Amino acid sequence: MIIHRAIEDTLKRQFGTFPIIALTGPRQAGKTTLLKDIFSQIPYVSLEDLDTRSFAREDPRGFLTTHSPPVIFDEVQHVPELFSYIQTKSDEERKTGQYILSGSQHFLLLDNISQSLAGRAGILHLLPFTMQEVEHLDTFPVRYEDLIYRGLYPRIWDIESLEPSIWYRSYIKTYLERDVRSIKEVTDLSQFHKFLKLCAGRTGQILNLSALANDTGITHNTARSWISVLETSFVVFLLKPYYKNFNKQITKSPKLYFYDAGLATSLLGIESPQQIITHPLKGALFETMIVSEFIKYQMNTQRSDVGFYLRDKTGHEIDYLAKQAGGDSIAVEIKAGKTVSSDYFENLRYWDGMTQEGIGKNYVVYGGDQIQKRTEGSVLPWKKVSEVFK
Known part of the structure; x- marks a missing residue:
């Protein structure tokens, strides 16, 4: 069964705007399925195939003549030499919708685009499913702990009987052996795996590179480099702090999040949803799941909203602050609790009084199932997180 993706309209629009589209994202996010579905009339060529890859490397001109546009080239990062030839061909044609390039290695793909395809390529990122994309399925869970685990x-959604913990272990092994092994900044895979697990234990927390480096047994510079590796391969992202119009008491270090809470859960050694209920990182995992939904929304729609968090030295924090193009703000507090409390609005009240520009819409996204309209803002259940941007 094909599950329609929220990025589809954006992808079609970009295809009609640029001569080249580059679709990147983490391994197994559904890029190939998406492209074959919405561009079913366009020939598909995978450079994962060794014979095809050899042809492209040895005779790029002949390869592009054989596969004339419009055409989809998947796993194109395997043949970086091809980009300059694609540039030349697209310039000759001078029309939109010529090449769709897809690859899971964001760092290689963007590096080559910046050199050869600048100004010619529309760049999109496909992440794992959003909640909204799968909420209609019979297998969509009632409890958020089940969704975090899954x-x-x-x-994992294609095969109902697939045990998440088993799949994630295989996914991590493939990621380390196929993606990370080729990166010159990583020379010790076992130590990088340890680093990855330690990052999972810090999801939803302010990034302290020195502590992370010490715990892993690496230098501060290596830790910084490895965080960049995880960012460019769509494993983690950094949420920047917002400190415009505030004093020195505002925290200015980013927060670390995993794009997928299930992956973080696996790295933490959690083997069932029941373990999440009493786990000390339950709140951080819930926050990770919700914040990642906001990031997916921005990537899928190509909106110009910019996301931040806001925290002062005394611990008052807004979990997510979206600055919209028109200047308005959306402030979101994220609470794993399943019963609404007036305390949930405490930080929203605090920052509403502190900021000179004011916070526009206030939301509390929590672990329960009720929608409430309060004077201080709206309460949304975790399943309705997409309502924040409507």
């Missing part, structure tokens, strides 16, 4: 990678 995660939102498409493969």
Whole structure:
């Protein structure tokens, strides 16, 4: 069964705007399925195939003549030499919708685009499913602990009997051996795996590179480099602090999040949803799941909203602050509790009084199932998180 993706309209629009589209994202996010579905009339060529890859490397001109546009080239990062030839061909044609390039190695793909395809390529990122994309399925869970454990990678939703913990272990092994092994900044895979697990234990927390480096047994510079590796391969992202119009008491370090809470859960050694209920990182995992939904929304729609968090030295924090193009703000507090409390609005009240520009819409996204309209803002259940941007 094909599950329609929220990025589809954006992808079609970009295809009609640019001569080249680059679709990147983490391994197993559904890029190939998406492209074959919405561009079913366009020839598909995978450079994962060794014979095809050899042809492209040895005779790029002949390869592009054989596969004339419009055409989809998947796993194109395997043949970086091809980009300059694609640039030349697209310039000759001078029309939109010529090449769709897809690859899971964001760092290689963007590096080559910046050199050869600048100004010619529309760049999109496909992440795992959003909640909204799968909420209509019979298998969509009632409890958020089940969704955190399961995660939102498409493969797990394709096969109902697939045990998430088993799939994630295989996914991590493949990621380390196929993606990370080729990166010059990583020379010790076992130590990088330890680093990855330690990052999972810090999801939803302010990033302290020095502590992370010490715990892993690496230098501060290596830790910084490895965080960049995880960012560019769509494993983690950093949420920047917002400190405009505030004093020195505002925290200025980013927060670390995993794109998929299920992956973080696996790295933490959690083997069932029941373990999440009493786990000390339950709140951080819930926050990770919700914040990642906001990031997916921005990527899927290509909106110009910019997301931040806001925290002062005394611990008052807004979990997510979206600055919209028109200047308005959306402030979101994220609470794993399943019963609404007036305390949930405490930080929203605090920052509403502190900021000179004011906070526009206030929301509390929590672990329960009720929608409430309060004077201080709206309360949304976790399943309705997409309502924040409507």
